[in-house]
Amino acid sequence: xxxxxxxxxxxxxxxxxxxxxxxxxxxxxxxxxxxxxxxxxxxxxxxxxxxxxxxxxxxxxxxxxxxxxxxxxxxxxxxxxxxxxxxxxxxxxxxxxxxxxxxxxxxxxxxxxxxxxxxxxxxxxxxxxxxxxxxxxxxxxxxxxxxxxxxxxxxxxxxxxxxxxxxxxxxxxxxxxxxxxxxxxxxxxxxxxxxxxxxxxxxxx
Ligand SMILES: Cc1cc2nc3c(=O)[nH]c(=O)nc-3n(C[C@H](O)[C@H](O)[C@H](O)COP(=O)(O)O)c2cc1C
Numbered sequence: 001x002x003x004x005x006x007x008x009x010x011x012x013x014x015x016x017x018x019x020x021x022x023x024x025x026x027x028x029x030x031x032x033x034x035x036x037x038x039x040x041x042x043x044x045x046x047x048x049x050x051x052x053x054x055x056x057x058x059x060x061x062x063x064x065x066x067x068x069x070x071x072x073x074x075x076x077x078x079x080x081x082x083x084x085x086x087x088x089x090x091x092x093x094x095x096x097x098x099x100x101x102x103x104x105x106x107x108x109x110x111x112x113x114x115x116x117x118x119x120x121x122x123x124x125x126x127x128x129x130x131x132x133x134x135x136x137x138x139x140x141x142x143x144x145x146x147x148x149x150x151x152x153x154x155x156x157x158x159x160x161x162x163x164x165x166x167x168x169x170x171x172x173x174x175x176x177x178x179x180x181x182x183x184x185x186x187x188x189x190x191x192x193x194x195x196x197x198x199x200x201x202x203x204x205x
Contacts, residue, residue, distance in 0.1 A: 008147045010192075015152040017186040018074040024151060024182055026054070029077055032182070035145035041134040043112050046094050047087025048138045049174055051080040061167055066159040066179060075154075075181035080164065081139045083131025086173040088120040128175065135177035142180055152185040 033050050041047060053062050054077045062080075063072045072078055084090075091113050098104040120126050143153040156179040164176045 004148070005144075008144055012143060012147045013152070013185075013190060013192040014154045015075075015181065015183070015185045015189045016071055016154060017189040018071055018076070018152070018181070018183040019186050020074045022076060022184045024076040028149070028151075029054070029079075029182065032142055032145050032149070032151070033079070036138045036142040039134075039137040039141040041137065042130055043091055043116060044094060044098065045087045045091055045116070045130070045134065047084040047090075047131060047134045049082040049084060050138075051082065051168060051170070051176075053078040053080060058168075062159075062164070062179075065163045065167060066156060069156065069158060071154060071156075071181045072179075074183070074186075076183035077181075078156075079142065079180045079182065080168070080176050081135045081142070081178045081180060082170065082174045083128075083133075083135035083177045084174055085124070085127040085131050087131065087134070088116040088127070091116050131175045132177050135175075139178045139180050146182055151182055152189070154181045155179070156181065 029052055033052075036050070037046065037048075039048075053059055053072075059073050059078070062078060063069075066072045066078075087094075092109055095104055095109045095112070099106060099109060120130070139155055143155065146153045159176070159179055161176045164170070165172065165174070170176065
């Protein structure tokens with residue numbers, strides 16, 4: 001592991017208190033989201049979507065949906081990381097650039113498409129699991145990418161997913177999985193908390 005990545009992992013903290021009024025330029029948020037899209041996903045399905053809540057008006061709408069947690073108003077922006085339940089239906093389109101790059105061929109794409117259709121089409125649990133996996137990996141990449149650029153972040157599951165879908169007009173197939181706040185930490189924000197020892201959470205077989 002490079003020292004740079006290790007030091008990001010050692011220092012990243014979930015920020016609950018942000019300096020207000022300090023904005024991340026929109027092009028920087030876009031670059032962070034581009035880095036987040038480098039996350040892996042099953043079959044490279046890329047079954048994620050990022051809704052950036054950036055304006056004061058949108059933050060006011062999100063605040064009650066996130067149970068009035070103050071960081072929604074104080075952070076520069078909050079990214080709603082969504083997983084698409086119907087992402088499997090767009091697999092061929094998502095893989096076209098890999099065919100054009102000569103990494104995959106049509107035969108592989110056809111085989112994978114058949115596999116995902118039989119695995120996901122009539123299986124809401126599998127659709128949901130894959131949406132949550134993809135969105136969670138993208139959320140972590142986003143937070144690490146932000147740390148690398150000196151931007152603090154915080155993951156949040158404390159929100160009403162159905163209320164968010166309704167308020168922001170998301171399609172029912174677009175599942176809001178996590179909120180990630182982005183901004184600059186206030187001095188009062190907690191540092192990274194200690195973890196239990198790795199021996200307590202691992203087993204080797
Ligand atoms: C899935 C998930 C949901 C979380 N939800 C919230 C939340 O709703 N509000 C909040 O203040 N922090 C939330 N957190 C932050 C955690 O409390 C935090 O990651 C944990 O205490 C460890 O803190 P650290 O990363 O700074 O060491 C969430 C974190 C994760 C990964």
